[in-house]
Amino acid sequence: MSIVQKPMAAIPPAIHLKEVSFGWSPEVLVLDQVSLEIPRGQLWMLLGRNGSGKSTLVRILGGLLPPQSGEVYVEQPLGFVFQNPDHQLVMPSVGADIAFSLNGEALNYWQVRERVSAALQAVNLQGLERRPIYALSGGQKQRVAIAGAIARHCRVLLLDEPTALLDPDSQRELLGYVRQLVDTQGMTALWVTHRLDELAQADGAIVLDRGKVIGQGAPTDMIPLLHA
Ligand SMILES: Nc1ncnc2c1ncn2[C@@H]1O[C@H](COP(=O)(O)OP(=O)(O)OP(=O)(O)O)[C@@H](O)[C@H]1O
Structure with a gap:
């Protein structure tokens, strides 16, 4: 055979x-x-x-x-991460910034929360939704930028x-x-x-x-x- x-x-x-x-x-x-x-x-x-x-x-x-x-x-979809995260993160807090990246997607409040939380988990920043961006280190800011792309399912x-x-x-x-x-x-x-x-x-x-x-x-x- x-x-x-x-x-x-x-x-x-x-x-x-x-x-x-x-x-x-x-x-x-x-x-x-x-x-x-x-x-x-x-x-x-x-x-x-x-x-x-x-x-x-x-x-x-x-x-x-x-x-x-x-x-x-x-x-x-594709996501960008630039050299300087201060040029990229536009909202005052971690959670708001990632949620902002989901603007334009037809998601309800709970879906946005779920996406933000899962994205933060993927870059090991879980629980930091309310942390002000200014209080993050440079590396954490880059991880928030990456989390924005993850939330959009890039x-x-x-x-x-x-x-x-x-x-x-x-x-x-x-x-x-x-x-x-x-x-x-x-x-x-x-x-x-x-x-x-x-x-x-x-x-x-x-x-x-x-x-x-x-x-x-x-x-x-x-x-x-x-x-x-
Ligand atoms: N907005 C612009 N207007 C005119 N020339 C530009 C502009 N942006 C870049 N250039 C020129 O285009 C060429 C390539 O630049 P580019 O930034 O892509 O290089 P690079 O490899 O990323 O450099 P680096 O490692 O320094 O970041 C360079 O000669 C640069 O001066």
Whole structure:
């Protein structure tokens, strides 16, 4: 008897860019024919020197900038976490801020409370709904920003240097939470960083150089490209 194995259905990537270009002026391209794929349910890092185009790329992925040419696909809904949480958290208390991120969804009071509470649990800030934002540490503020995305049931998280303003312990802790969300909730995360030690937690990495992708794949394979 022969066993016929059905081919596994290919899982489409959560993020897919094909030949995307962008420039602030017609003469100078900040992104030049960028093509990349990020598999669903993985944590990838985006690396490159200052000015290589990382933030521009993340803004295009988030729909904040339109590409001049090329194709962009990002699984929805998506959430953003920026370098400075003070630019992102707009309400006076933790619970109000996360609830605010649910504006526009047709949820009743109890559903909002349930989403806020579950999101806080996912980033280990349970019970802090009433805590004023000003009373949080930088790392806790970043976790509230992530909780906003969790509450919206985001499938993709775009994090633009989220640890840049954190102390080393909070950096490691935040990365640990995102790693855990990817592993337990199947989210896909793209994390922009300059910190090579963070690569150890990644499933893959992409290196940008002057607006071009010069490498994408296993994190350890990308390190030599950064020193080239
Ligand atoms: N609003 C803007 N107007 C004009 N040029 C811009 C604007 N924002 C960024 N640039 C330029 O686009 C290029 C890419 O910037 P981008 O912020 O994407 O790089 P980056 O890799 O994120 O850098 P960094 O690591 O310093 O954050 C840089 O030359 C930058 O000066």
